[in-house]
Amino acid sequence: MTGHLLLVDDEPGLREAVQAYLEDSGFTVDVASNAKAGWELLQQRIPDLVISDIMMPEVDGYQFLAQLREDPRFMRLPIVFLTARGMTKDRIEGYNAGVDAYLSKPFDPDELVAIVTNLLTRKEAKDANATTDIADLANQVAEIRAILMNRAPLPTQNTPTVKIDFTPREQSVLDLVAVGLMNKEIARRLETSVRNVEKYVSRLFSKTGTNSRTELVRFALENGLTQ
Structure with a gap:
């Protein structure tokens, strides 16, 4: 050493x-x-x-x-x-x-x-763990932005293809995640704590059956759950 x-x-x-x-x-x-x-x-x-x-x-x-x-x-x-x-x-x-x-x-x-x-x-x-976490977040942000850049207009964009009951705050968090914002930025936008945002994101994972922000955004876009 x-x-x-x-x-x-x-x-x-x-x-x-x-x-x-x-x-x-x-x-x-x-x-x-x-x-x-x-x-x-x-x-x-x-x-x-x-x-x-x-x-x-x-x-x-x-x-x-x-x-x-x-x-x-x-x-x-x-x-x-x-x-x-x-x-x-x-x-x-x-x-x-x-x-x-x-x-x-x-x-x-x-x-x-x-x-x-x-x-x-x-x-x-x-x-080493902190570096890995930062790298993972950076990769997820890059993937989300790539999805948004390559996103084709959905014919039923205003009509969700699946029905999921989101609370108004969950929907707000989902919309902000979908545009590539991370938890700190979302907390600032919604005037709440980062811990609360983490709870909402966790609920979104549970309700959509996804395991990462990238999967969540892809699922939301494919099913017309966000604009």
Whole structure:
């Protein structure tokens, strides 16, 4: 496992030792002596994971974590706390603040490497799934648009060839899906939540016996269910 890490710790000896061990384990490591310097490094290059001390001057680890989680660029960035505060309540505070792992000093460097490797593996899996989901959506949008571009006039376009009882809101959602809009855009048009739109789309799948937006649009067009 390789990856780019950011290590933030105000103890020079510990910082240098951890950096050396992580680099010997195959990672690239940027280091900062405080949260402010760490934040500046983040603006230059976004790492795959951040390792931070809690007890630091001016800006402590919890404040640094909150700053990271408030920024959309770093909301899903894995973060590991290194700290001498090993009380259960401190761990709970860290997890509630959004930290991914919590390691008390003194610690076994092999354990840190194992934690970092595990978090990076999970991150890679999530990123791969997200990429697949985005690609699937893009393909469905492309297929829907292709259907619309090649759509021939239907002789009974105003008279549905099948009878399905859609609610007014379901019909509105169907009409917007048919013109290639995705859930966020539909929610904005109908002034509702994305979650509600997802429910309506799910009902449309159920009522039409389809399993994807592409199938739904094709079914609706072929049966004169939308304009």
